[in-house]
Amino acid sequence: MRIGIVGAGAAGLAAASVLKVEHDIVVFEQEEKLGGLWNYRDDPEKGALYPTLRTNLPRQLMAFWDFPFEDHFPASSGDDFPGHETVLNYLTAFTAHKDLGSLIRFNTRVKSIQPPDRLASNWRLVTCRGETELFDAVVIANGHYDQPRLPAISGVQSFPGTISHSKNYRNPDSFATKRVMIWGAAASAQDLSREISAKAQQVFWCGKRKPNSMTLQQSNISYHADPVRIDGQSVLLSDQTCIPEVDHIIYCTGYHYAFPFLSDVIINVSNNLVSPLYKDIIHPHYPTLAFIGIPYLIIPFPLFITQATWFAALLSGKHSLPTPNAMEKEIVTEITAFRQQNGKPWHYHRLGDQQ
Numbered sequence: 001m002r003i004g005i006v007g008a009g010a011a012g013l014a015a016a017s018v019l020k021v022e023h024d025i026v027v028f029e030q031e032e033k034l035g036g037l038w039n040y041r042d043d044p045e046k047g048a049l050y051p052t053l054r055t056n057l058p059r060q061l062m063a064f065w066d067f068p069f070e071d072h073f074p075a076s077s078g079d080d081f082p083g084h085e086t087v088l089n090y091l092t093a094f095t096a097h098k099d100l101g102s103l104i105r106f107n108t109r110v111k112s113i114q115p116p117d118r119l120a121s122n123w124r125l126v127t128c129r130g131e132t133e134l135f136d137a138v139v140i141a142n143g144h145y146d147q148p149r150l151p152a153i154s155g156v157q158s159f160p161g162t163i164s165h166s167k168n169y170r171n172p173d174s175f176a177t178k179r180v181m182i183w184g185a186a187a188s189a190q191d192l193s194r195e196i197s198a199k200a201q202q203v204f205w206c207g208k209r210k211p212n213s214m215t216l217q218q219s220n221i222s223y224h225a226d227p228v229r230i231d232g233q234s235v236l237l238s239d240q241t242c243i244p245e246v247d248h249i250i251y252c253t254g255y256h257y258a259f260p261f262l263s264d265v266i267i268n269v270s271n272n273l274v275s276p277l278y279k280d281i282i283h284p285h286y287p288t289l290a291f292i293g294i295p296y297l298i299i300p301f302p303l304f305i306t307q308a309t310w311f312a313a314l315l316s317g318k319h320s321l322p323t324p325n326a327m328e329k330e331i332v333t334e335i336t337a338f339r340q341q342n343g344k345p346w347h348y349h350r351l352g353d354q355q
Helices: 010-019 084-097 187-196 300-316 324-340
Strands: 002-006 024-028 110-114 123-127 132-135 137-140 162-165 179-183 202-206 221-224 227-231 234-237 248-251 268-270 273-275 286-291
Touching: 002 010, 002 132, 010 024, 010 084, 010 137, 010 300, 123 137, 137 300, 179 187, 187 202, 202 234, 273 324, 286 300
Parallel strands: 002 024, 002 137, 137 286, 162 248, 179 202, 179 248, 202 221
Antiparallel strands: 110 123, 123 132, 227 234, 268 273
16 A cells, blocks of 8 residues: 655654555655654744753653664663653664655645545645645644644733743743743643743742642742633632732643644544544544544653554554444544543543553
8 A cells, every 4th residue: 555644753753664564655744854843943933842851751661662762872870861852863763773764755744635535546645845646545643742722811911921832932041030920730831840940030830730849849939720810910810819920921731733734524623622533543434544643641652653553454454443433433422421521622632541
């Protein structure tokens, strides 16, 4: 089969390494380098990393199963959590090891993907250059760290200070002597709270998860409930308390899933819930369309390989799928059960302990 893969980040490279064993692969990458998220850019429009970012998983867990970090990038003493440069170098080395480089078309953005129909049995992929390519199957691995998610806060228009997202953050210098509110409960909120506190007068970390003890040891970081309303420089919180005289607000609230090259008829994103996807991978009515890397709060590289291996088994006939109706029914049942447990739709793809 001829398979087109969108994206040469970790998910796309994982998919290519698995699928190339039995298939003809073309990987489309809109940038001039591989790496996706791990390709650091100073320009926030082109990248989501800040210079000091390190993985929040030890290198022993993060690596692809058959390509250990230690064999290629040994850790120095106490350096179990690699920085983004090391991760990019690791992905580059993995690409060379798996001989993937010749499969990648750089500087080639995918403009549209049309599904098979009664008149054509192939997927039709159109690039930014106007070139049309036909594929028997398509893998979507374009990542989900590009379009910042900015949850609404009542009264935000009254705030006279600056508002930004963690994607825009590069260093703490602009926050010197300021009072900074950071909203978020995951790793980026913790990183930014710690870094910005070195320059700011006070950091107010708002989120539902309790931060670790190391962060709380810093005297100018205080922990608070979620914001619900803004009145000028005052931020009112869900526990009825208030943070006064805030100069900066930074959202560490994640990103939107986006597939601008696919019709909404094929895939729908509502409140950051992507559907319909069977096992978070397969479209029930287009079994030759696979999404690699949709789940988050995961051990990413091994999961990408697992998902790609499962898809490869489907294509080869080693495994079979239920009927489209049965898959749709299972998807609806799972989403309904999640909502009945008061799950937020934007947390639906968060695996955590379930992986």
